[in-house]
Amino acid sequence: MPVGTGKLASGTTKTKGYILITYQGISLWDAGCIAGRILLEENSNSRSQQTELPRFDSETAAFLYAKEEVSRHLETLYQQTLHLVGSENSAIFRSQQMILEDPLFCDEILRLIEQEKLTAVEAIRRVTENWEKVIRENGDGSLFSDRAYDVTGVGAELEDVLVNNKCENRERFPEMPEESYILVASMLSPGALMAMPREQIKGLVLQSGAIHAHVAILAKAMKIPTLMGCNMDLSQMKDGQKAIVDLSEAKLILQPDEKRYLKVLRKGNEQSTKSPGIAEERFLQSGMKICANLTTPEELTEEVEQTFHGIGLFRTEFLYMNRETYPTEEE
Secondary structure (H helix, E strand, O other), X not given: OOOOOOOOOOEEEXXXXXXXXXXXXXXXXXXXXXXXXXXXXXHHHHOOOOOOOOOOOOHHHHHHHHHHHHHHHHHHHHHHHHHHHXXXXXXXXXXXXXXXXXXXXXXXXXXXXXXXXXXXXXXXXXXXXXXXXXXXXXXXXXXXXXXXXXXXXXHHHHHHHHHHOHHHHOOOOOOOOOOOEEEEEOOOOHHHHXXXXXXXXXXXXXXXXOOOOHHHHHHHHOOOOEEEOOOOOHHHOOOOOEEEEEOOXXXXXXXXXXXXXXXHXXXXXXXXXXXXXXXXXXXXXXXXXOEEEEOOHHHOOHHHHHHOOEEEEEOHHHHOOOOOOOOOOOO
């Protein structure tokens, strides 16, 4: 199945006395299988430390507090992502900061609080939903419509502060199982993904299906084997359940037979993040050269050098960002 395309029906099969449950999705990778135990993202959230909110004189003060907390948190995420996966991917959090600082977004929330007497959470929720609707309607299924996830993320961050005061503890990881796991969620924000210990995430399975959404882009940059758009029944799933993610067939397999599960587990995920190679092979056979596009010098890995004939485009503008002086001619 080509990467990012195709969607077949999910199903339940009874084989040799056990019930095999499969969910079809969209794979961000084109090869390999991984095996592990499931961790539901909503359960990992319940493990997060929570503290008591300060007392506010008004709902306006509550919103302004949440805005400041989220702004600080997004800056932390930006810096973390910048070092981990480069400037282009860390821009995800810059775009969310722009929404948070947008006067139209903030003024509309404040207007609902002051004139319609809504609580801060109610006002945030209404404005977020209205913005999402407008973006999706005008985007009409294009890449622009996927930017509605930015608004969703900002609204969720603001609500989390006022409902759970989670920003107080965002720099600390929630308590997670000691072993690696397959993280399963209805949808996931880029910030929530960054808050998870990368070394413990074997794979990621999401109900949301936007392969151009920021969380998908970030998961791919972090080389996390990922399935999007899985029509899962989360109520029938539980932490610790054994599963296989078949990236070649774009399937999540629950309750696999023990023999197959152990075979995939032993093999590991050596091929699980293999990029598509069909087009590359055709170009090589035609005699054409293939060059890579780089955003930062750190992306020039040994794998890139072995795969491509050279560098076709290097985005030099990023050499000028996040520094006090101009880059030298040698740089």
